[in-house]
Amino acid sequence: MPTYRAPRGTRDLLPAERPTWARLEALARDLAARYGYREITTPLFELADVFERGIGEVTDVVQKELFRLAPRTEESERWALRPEPTAGIMRAYVQHGMQTWPQPVKLTQTGPMFRYDRPQAGRYRQFVQFDVEAVGDAGPAIDAEIIELGFRFYREAGLDGVEVLLNSIGDGACRPSFIAALTDYYRGHVDVLPPLERERLDRNVLRLPDSKDPAMTALNAAAPRITEYLCDACAAHLAGVRAHLDALGVVYRLEPSLVRGLDYYTRTAFEFYKTGREGQQQALGGGGRYDGLIELLGGRPTPGIGFGIGLDRLVLALAETGGASDAEPAPVAVVVGADPDDTVGRLRVATDLRGAGIAARAELGRRKLGKQMEAAVRDGAHFAVILGDELADGNVTLRDLRAATQELVPVGELADTILRAGESQPHG
Ligand code: AMP
Numbered sequence: 001m002p003t004y005r006a007p008r009g010t011r012d013l014l015p016a017e018r019p020t021w022a023r024l025e026a027l028a029r030d031l032a033a034r035y036g037y038r039e040i041t042t043p044l045f046e047l048a049d050v051f052e053r054g055i056g057e058v059t060d061v062v063q064k065e066l067f068r069l070a071p072r073t074e075e076s077e078r079w080a081l082r083p084e085p086t087a088g089i090m091r092a093y094v095q096h097g098m099q100t101w102p103q104p105v106k107l108t109q110t111g112p113m114f115r116y117d118r119p120q121a122g123r124y125r126q127f128v129q130f131d132v133e134a135v136g137d138a139g140p141a142i143d144a145e146i147i148e149l150g151f152r153f154y155r156e157a158g159l160d161g162v163e164v165l166l167n168s169i170g171d172g173a174c175r176p177s178f179i180a181a182l183t184d185y186y187r188g189h190v191d192v193l194p195p196l197e198r199e200r201l202d203r204n205v206l207r208l209p210d211s212k213d214p215a216m217t218a219l220n221a222a223a224p225r226i227t228e229y230l231c232d233a234c235a236a237h238l239a240g241v242r243a244h245l246d247a248l249g250v251v252y253r254l255e256p257s258l259v260r261g262l263d264y265y266t267r268t269a270f271e272f273y274k275t276g277r278e279g280q281q282q283a284l285g286g287g288g289r290y291d292g293l294i295e296l297l298g299g300r301p302t303p304g305i306g307f308g309i310g311l312d313r314l315v316l317a318l319a320e321t322g323g324a325s326d327a328e329p330a331p332v333a334v335v336v337g338a339d340p341d342d343t344v345g346r347l348r349v350a351t352d353l354r355g356a357g358i359a360a361r362a363e364l365g366r367r368k369l370g371k372q373m374e375a376a377v378r379d380g381a382h383f384a385v386i387l388g389d390e391l392a393d394g395n396v397t398l399r400d401l402r403a404a405t406q407e408l409v410p411v412g413e414l415a416d417t418i419l420r421a422g423e424s425q426p427h428g
Contacts, residue, residue, distance in 0.1 A: 009117070009125030019326035020318065021128075024311055025110055027156055028130040032108035035149050037132050040107045042088040044114075045069060048080040053296050054087030054264060059204065065115040067125075081114035085131040086264075086290065086306055087297070093135055094299035103136030110311075122282055122313050130285075133306035135294070140237050143268045143289060143305055144244030150272055150285055150307050151250050157314060158323040161275045162284065164252035166245075167226065168238040169206070169259055171266045171291065174231035179205055181224040189219055209257040225256040237267050260286060264293040268305060274317055284317065285309030330380030331361040333418060336372035337387035340365075345387050349396065349411065353385075356415035360385075377401055383418060 006012055013021055029039070048068060055062050067081035082088050089107055092098075098105045110130045117123055132149065134142050147164055154162040170178055182205050190198060194215050200207050208216070209223050230238065245252055252270075260269045271286035287307025294302040318324035335350045343364050350362035361379065363372045369386070376384045386397040390408060398417060399406040409417050 007125070009119035009123075011124065015328060017315075019328050020315055020324045021311065023326050024130075024157055024314065028108075028110050028153065028309075028311075031149065031153055031156065032130075032132055035106070035132075035145070037106040037108035037134075040089060040092065040109050041111070042082075042085070042092050042109065044112065045079045045081050046088050046091060048078050050087050050091050050297065051080055051083060054090065054293055055084070056264065061115065065117050067114045067116050083115045084113055084308060085109055085111070085129060086133060086293070086308070089131070089133050089306075090135070090290075090294050090297050090299075090304065093302075094294060094297050098135070099300055099302060104142065105135045106132070107135070108132045113308075122316055124312060128311040129308040130311060131306060131308045133304060135304040136302055137305075138291070138303040139268065139289065139305060140240030141244050143237075143241045144248060144250070146287065146305055146307060147241075147245060147252070147270055148248045148250050150287070150309055153309060154272065154284070154314070157318065159274070159284075159314060159317055159321070163273050163275045164245075164250060165255035165258050165271045165273060166241070166252045167255050167258040167269045168230055168234055168267050169265055169269050169288075170226055170230055170234050174229055174234055175226075175266075178224065178226050178229035181229065182206070182208065185224055186219075192219065206259045210259050220257060223257075227254075227256050234267055241268055260288055264290040264296065266291045270307070272309065282313065283310075284313050329359065330382075331359045332381065333358060333360045333383040333385050334372075334376035334379055334381040335360060335362045335385045335387065336369060336376060337363065338369050338389070339387070340367060340369075342387065345391070349385060349387065349414070353415055353418070356419065358415060358418055382421075385414065 048066065051066060052062055057063070061083045065083055067083070069079040069081070089109065093105065108131060111128065112126050113129050114126050116125060119125060130153070132146060134146060151162065151164060169175065183201065186193065186201050186205060186208055190201065192215070193201065194213050197208055197211055197213060197216060209220050211220065258269055258271060260271070265288040267289045269288035271283040273283060285307055287305065289303065289305040291303040293304060294300070315324050333353055335346045337346050343366070346362040347364065350360040353360035361381070363375065373384060382400065382402055384399040384401055386399060388397060390396065394411050395408045396411055396414060397406055398409045398414065400421070
């Protein structure tokens with residue numbers, strides 16, 4: 001057993017895993033740019049207040065899962081690692097006066113989030129989210145645009161069979177009457193509620209219809225549904241989102257029990273699932289509208305909508321279908337030599353190739369040429385550059401390991417010759 005291991009709930013992503021991650025991160029960046037989102041980077045930690053106010057003090061994320069930083073000074077006692085990106089980005093929106101920018105302000109960020117949760121499959125204490133936020137547009141067209149963006153992300157990532165679950169959770173006008181109806185309903189059955197759900201009844205009754213506890217299944221099936229309580233404005237908004245999703249060909253399913261865990265959501269709420277996995281707390285991603293959040297953080301009332309897509313769960317889902325085995329880039333050229341001691345010569349040639357943009361490795365060991373060549377093949381290199389007696393005339397042997405051909409090339413023309421062979425990029 002090693003003395004030290006990565007903390008529970010965290011993982012090292014090793015070189016063989018990174019190419020898939022790099023592909024997904026690049027796709028997230030590219031796709032967000034295609035839809036007009038600009039990058040923002042916010043700190044990994046904020047005043048805990050930002051999360052307590054923004055997410056809500058009676059949510060699991062804040063009550064149980066917030067990573068508070070160990071007190072060293074009075075100030076640091078009030079910090080917490082970010083459990084989700086939206087609150088921090090909205091803090092930045094207010095701080096930098098983004099309400100004076102052309103609206104909507106469309107922002108994107110991909111990075112690590114932290115939740116002090118019990119680790120299990122697909123649930124880590126540090127995980128990565130691809131996040132987009134559109135602030136200053138009350139929708140509903142932009143709601144559909146964002147959902148379609150997420151839907152496309154999975155498809156372009158190579159994961160098929162992703163489904164959107166959609167709901168409206170109402171707003172300040174209609175949610176109170178729904179909450180009252182829900183509270184009445186569960187109060188009437190309080191004797192059969194499991195302890196955790198009983199506790200939630202008083203704190204956050206909206207979480208109950210979403211409970212995955214088997215003891216709740218029958219009860220939840222007959223519970224009041226938000227769709228029956230929506231005010232006219234919220235009902236019209238939901239109809240608008242649906243009309244736009246239909247027009248864009250996004251496959252979605254209405255799910256009246258979908259509430260999302262965070263307090264700040266209004267109206268549109270959605271989650272992405274692999275079809276058939278809906279019940280298993282394995283949402284691939286989710287988001288919603290948060291028209292009250294910016295005001296909570298001290299700004300002017302401003303509508304907003306966004307999503308967070310978990311890359312860890314996407315990688316797991318891709319692995320199940322064999323789509324998470326992207327190859328590591330191999331060196332284009334490996335520089336080897338007949339004189340085992342001439343590391344200076346080999347390193348100098350490799351350095352010139354790198355300067356010309358070519359991925360090159362120099363053999364820095366002092367083994368025989370045959371062994372050096374074997375290693376070059378094992379590396380998956382396209383070319384071996386062999387330094388031999390011809391070096392006296394300023395020439396090297398360029399061997400194409402794939403075509404099994406070779407030619408004598410002046411050192412000064414080596415990089416151009418390799419680039420002409422179409423190998424300016426590392427290949428996979
Ligand atoms: P949430 O804000 O809880 O809806 O999270 C959005 C997405 O982030 C989820 O759908 C997951 O893909 C991912 N996610 C949330 N919590 C975790 C976690 N503890 N470990 C891994 N991924 C997570």
